[in-house]
Amino acid sequence: MVATTQRDGTTWFECEHCGLLFDDEDDARTHEDTCDAEDPSYIQ
Numbered sequence: 001m002v003a004t005t006q007r008d009g010t011t012w013f014e015c016e017h018c019g020l021l022f023d024d025e026d027d028a029r030t031h032e033d034t035c036d037a038e039d040p041s042y043i044q
Contacts, residue, residue, distance in 0.1 A: 002028045 003014040012021045013028035017037040022028035
């Protein structure tokens with residue numbers, strides 16, 4: 001389930017597995033369906 005959070009006056013959708021934030025709920029849900037709950041590979 002995607003969590004909703006408010007930051008800087010904007011609504012963000014957060015993956016409950018890894019904490020990644022999205023500005024579009026559909027994108028967040030799509031990500032969460034395939035999330036492996038590890039840090040994103042692009043963060044090094």
